[in-house]
């Protein structure tokens with residue numbers, strides 16, 4: 001029986017790419033070996049900025065199908081929708097009372113928007129809603145509701161986790177007992193940053209991504225566009241500064257990586273050949289994911305069922321936790 005609990009939220013945004021897979025999805029899923037794992041779709045977080053209902057619905061299915069296709073096992077992990085666990089919002093309101101406004105003023109995302117408004121000569125609060133301002137409190141509730149020990153997140157979420165710990169400690173200090181488990185972040189330091197087509201970090205905002213579920217033909221076309229230098233076929237090539245190699249090693253075993261390294265150094269391998277090898281190893285590994293994803297995304301009823309079942313199980317835990325807290329703080 002695994003005792004420690006890992007929980008993380010997924011915002012329903014964007015088409016997943018190779019960088020998301022190696023940077024977030026794969027490491028978060030690997031925790032299921034060691035922890036009781038909980039993964040949820042943060043749909044109420046999304047409405048702060050996503051106002052088109054059809055788009056939100058589409059992205060929710062998309063992100064659920066993505067994680068399931070990549071190996072999330074709903075039998076072993078709890079998978080749910082934030083909006084289907086309304087105790088989250090009871091807890092959010094309790095936490096609001098313990099959250100200093102000054103703490104929220106310091107949140108990076110909020111501060112960045114204020115700074116941008118000031119730079120543009122606008123009112124500092126322009127376009128900022130209370131959902132955005134109080135985002136860290138809802139996130140703290142997501143985490144604290146399930147007595148979470150560790151939260152796998154990217155470096156950009158570190159401040160949110162510090163705020164979660166601050167808020168939990170304020171509650172515990174007031175009532176003089178550990179009502180809430182103080183979580184720690186599990187920051188996913190990428191062993192190697194996933195490099196995009198142009199050699200910069202793979203990111204949607206650079207338009208240099210390789211989508212995870214792209215059909216084979218289109219994927220091959222993208223791979224052929226990866227930027228390389230102008231060395232001739234005969235020349236010996238440096239694997240460590242090569243964008244093709246940096247992707248290859250993500251998919252390859254240690255032995256395959258070593259073999260490819262030798263081919264680079266030996267000379268005689270052109271960029272077309274290296275790219276073809278990359279395509280083959282990627283297609284080999286991603287074709288199962290792609291098939292599963294396509295099956296899932298065509299079956300919304302099945303996804304609904306998985307999320308409804310997971311949410312019902314999550315609620316059982318949440319009702320207990322919130323019931324206990326309400327008694328302890330005197331509102332029940």
Ligand code: TRP
Pocket residue numbers: 007008009010011042045138139142143151152153157160
């Ligand atoms: N803020 C996270 C992000 O932008 C998503 C998120 C919401 C989350 N609630 C969470 C992550 C709770 C971890 C735990 O990616």
